[in-house]
Amino acid sequence: MRFTAWAVLLATLVLWSGNWIVARAVRDDISPGIATAGRLLIVVLLLAPFVRRGLAAKLPRLSRRDWHVLWLLGFAGGGLHLALQWLGLHFTTATSATLYLSTAPIFILLLAAPVLGEAIGARQWLGVAVSFCGVALIGMRGEVTRLSFNVGDFCALLSMVFWGSYTVFLRLRRDALEVLEFIAMVCALGLVFMAPWLVAEYFVGMKMTLGSTSPAWR
Numbered sequence: 001m002r003f004t005a006w007a008v009l010l011a012t013l014v015l016w017s018g019n020w021i022v023a024r025a026v027r028d029d030i031s032p033g034i035a036t037a038g039r040l041l042i043v044v045l046l047l048a049p050f051v052r053r054g055l056a057a058k059l060p061r062l063s064r065r066d067w068h069v070l071w072l073l074g075f076a077g078g079g080l081h082l083a084l085q086w087l088g089l090h091f092t093t094a095t096s097a098t099l100y101l102s103t104a105p106i107f108i109l110l111l112a113a114p115v116l117g118e119a120i121g122a123r124q125w126l127g128v129a130v131s132f133c134g135v136a137l138i139g140m141r142g143e144v145t146r147l148s149f150n151v152g153d154f155c156a157l158l159s160m161v162f163w164g165s166y167t168v169f170l171r172l173r174r175d176a177l178e179v180l181e182f183i184a185m186v187c188a189l190g191l192v193f194m195a196p197w198l199v200a201e202y203f204v205g206m207k208m209t210l211g212s213t214s215p216a217w218r
Helices: 002-025 032-061 064-078 080-088 094-116 122-139 151-170 179-204
Strands: none
Touching: 032 080, 032 179, 064 080, 064 151, 064 179, 080 151, 080 179, 094 122, 094 151
């Protein structure tokens, strides 16, 4: 059982890291909003046949608190987190962006105290300090005399803030939704929060040119 848990965690990290690499590869072929909304929509459509009945029975029984938590989770983890990730990869490298994944525990720790009331010990604060120093070195490209964060680095870090918030908000759940039902709801609510982004992207200029002739596949 312990081996299975570690294997699942390792597979999650590998898949998530690969996601950043693919996003970087196709950054010139698809807009961040389209890529994010498309992923969420695919998940909702795939899960709909399996969760439709369960959600129809359970959603009317959810309390106001349950809905508040679900909306928070949809906001933090449903769409904007992914969109910021894709947007950031237009300006920074996949390696730098993936390294910023190490900041997620920092934001989880910092948010756990005010949101969940969890105390932070001296050793945990030391870990936060060391992690922030590592992030600073990444942002400065190893040149400690010069700060070189760009907009892509900022978006990647902000994406991790959203992900850290999502992780903490998960502890607030009290609803009776099953795993697949919950995932479908987070993705559906994430699509709601992506609507303003898509509208803005429409006026700025959407891009969707993926295909066999795309430079990403050459």
